[in-house]
Amino acid sequence: MTQDSPIYNSRIIKIYLEYLRKVYPDIDIDELLSYATMARYEVEDPAHWFNQVQVDRFYEILVLKSGNPNIAKDAGRYTASAEGLGPAKQYTMGFLSLTSIYLLMRKIYPLISRGATIKAKKLSSNKVEIVSTPNRDVDEKPYQCENRLGIFESLPKLFIEQFAQIEHPACFHKGDDACRYIITWEKSPSFIWKRLRNYAFLLNIVGPLALFFFLPLISWSIFTFGFVSLTLIVSFYSHFLEKKELRKTIHTQGDGAKRYLDEMNIRYNNALLVQEIGQATISILNVKKLINTIVGAMEKHLNFDRGVIMLPNKNKTHLVYAAGYGYSKEKEKLLRRTEFHLDKPNSEGFFAMAFHGQKPVFINDIAEVEKQISERSRQLAKQMGVHSLICVPIVYEKESLGILAVDNVDSKRPLTKSDENLLVGIVSQTAVSITNAISFQRVRESEERYRTILQSMEEGYYELDINGRFTFFNDSLCQILGYFRDELMGTDNQKYTDKKNAKIQFQAFNRVYTTGLPSKRFDWVIVRKDGSKRDVEASISLIKDSKGRKIGFRGIIRDITDRKREEKEKEMLLTRLQQAKKMEAIGTLA
Incomplete structure (x- = not known):
């Protein structure tokens, strides 16, 4: 040690x-x-x-x-x-x-x-x-x-x-x-009187038997009756003292049993809280809904009169009210209206101190720290009726995500270090959950932007598995190939091309697969659902998983039928123009 x-x-x-x-x-x-x-x-x-x-x-x-x-x-x-x-x-x-x-x-x-x-x-x-x-x-x-x-x-x-x-x-x-x-130590009164009772019982048996041969019957009867009475009195008194001591012990033990039950209930509620928060972190990926669920679980299972979670605004300049419990409507409105500055490095407010310092702030008595906190915080504490407070930062990988604060107003139960440790465990789970929810929201927003871009493209975008079957594509590809989405999903190239072009396509994809180098452009002919043929050009690149394994292809397809027709027409016009120039030259020579 x-x-x-x-x-x-x-x-x-x-x-x-x-x-x-x-x-x-x-x-x-x-x-x-x-x-x-x-x-x-x-x-x-x-x-x-x-x-x-x-x-x-x-x-x-x-x-x-x-x-x-x-x-x-x-x-x-x-x-x-x-x-x-x-x-x-x-x-x-x-x-x-x-x-x-x-x-x-x-x-x-x-x-x-x-x-x-x-x-x-x-x-x-x-x-x-x-x-x-x-x-x-x-x-x-x-x-x-x-x-x-x-x-x-x-x-x-x-x-x-x-x-x-x-x-x-x-x-x-x-x-x-x-x-x-x-x-x-001195023996207890009940122990001493119990010992006297035992001796009295013994004498009550031996004495009358011994005196029976020496005393007249009347005297012996009076003596025996008196001795039995005395023995009973001693016995009852020892019993009384024993019960009195036992009542004292039972009374004390009863108070202790109540405290034990209270502690058991607290531990049980804490376990239920951890379980509910754990389930919420798995199933809820919306920050607002997640915070409300955590606050609801705290109100249900924790022995605090009031609790609040505050998160930074988008610019991270202020802490704002996210969810809470135990507050009157007036006090909740006050919290919603109040924004706590985060853009002041030397802020003396306890919420900002916990957020920036990334350490719990435990205030056992507001009166003891009045001179250490800002005037604004003192006024707010007075308005909210705060006497003691635990404020714990919600931190994930050294980044502060918010704060969780609790206090007792009605119960007057003193806050303890164990309370702080419990809240630290809660916010650690909360931090992971908030981060996951924010990440999920960002992924959804990114996917939405990605889909919007893909759907607004004139070109067709596709993704294939390693066997050449469609796994994802945009609406433009459906228009190019002439099939509905349900008809294309999971199909391969045999559905929309002939044997000759299927071979060309296979060679192009195989070359990309073998070399790992993307193909920026290759041309082939597709056969639409109505039997018409269209010229297309496509790009091909490999899709790899997190371990670098080849799992598919992606690329862009453009319909170049009109462009090819225009090129052919232009070529024919140039040919005719050249022929006309030749005829004109021959006529001039003639």
Whole structure:
């Protein structure tokens, strides 16, 4: 591990912050987090981990601001009362006995720290030994040992109202091989009364039998009745205490179960969202329809109150509203009217910052960054009621295509780093989809222009497969050959020429196929559907696939019948003119 390796879970810092709010409410938490290069949304995210440098800086500023050198242990002792542990606390309480919790600390501790390896051994019914050895390349500090000791002390508070007593005979930070803790705790009231009940039951059987031979029957009956009554009272009271402790545990577990269900629903909805977006990227090739589908899926499955996608205009000078959800009609109109400048390199708006910087912008509290953003952005945030925001750029191969922004207004749920990571995954798919849709649109436009040009040509354009069958042609070719489109598609040259010209045609195409060189012009005669013959000239070139393999031919065909007839007529006129000149010369000589 390195100094930058994620070792300590955010739950540890969250417990510190809960303790500060209770004991040191005047300390500025944002100042502490800023000094430690931590963010509130990272602390709120139970899936986030901090490195050694960050937690060291946090502890350094914490001791300075609180003036309490023992604050690490004090915060550790607060662990059992804190909500910051979340699922880890519920997992711990699931063992239902302190002995089980301590003995399974090797599995529980990694939920909050990867910095040490834990081993535990039972010494008696209410006493265990725990050995903590820092992992290789982890620079664990003494305050972290104190914090761990405080955590171990606090665990009995999950079940009883007392801390554990801990002996610390060996410490890694004092030169020993590992930190060794001998932990003893008071037995719960229900355990003590249960033990008394068991003894009472035993005496209730043995006592009356032994006294039966020494006491008068009336005295023995009174004694036996009293002893049975006392045993029942002890039994009922132990049962009452046991149920009371169990109710407390069940209540806590019930809250945890609700949180588990909420987390499961979030994960399920996230999976459905990814699936829907994946299907949209395959089937939808229209940018507007694609964006609306993605926004609809987000509204349906994500736990954000509002969301918006903004795309650049044609000139890429402004970001404009593309689609959104969760906004009132007035606020949506405001977004549609507002254009965010992209042509100002030093723009301080968070949308432009995310678009140009190609990095997510996470604003936990608008009030904290008011001085860093433009006046226009401050006014817009105020009008839109924005308090916190995640803005993620939609980027494909280093080109920004737009931004996706979300916030919470009604639910007040804090935004987390996991939310940002989820949105980054969404926009990566969205970027590919938008690029594919734009490319498809461009191809369609190109094909449309291509077809328009081909259909407006007087010459016939054709494409043949390698066997000489038509695969594509324009209307002019149909007019030249005298066939309808359906009659020509898939046919070869035998349909529109005679044997002599078919041979000429074959030789020309074979020469192009063999040499790979195009033929700019060759002439032959075609036979139209009505039996009439026409003179044509054609160009031929090879069609190759992406691997360079020959897969067909393409070219232009012109009807030169009229031109040939005119040439023949011109030739005949020239011949007659020459003959006339000869006759005139003979007459002159005569």
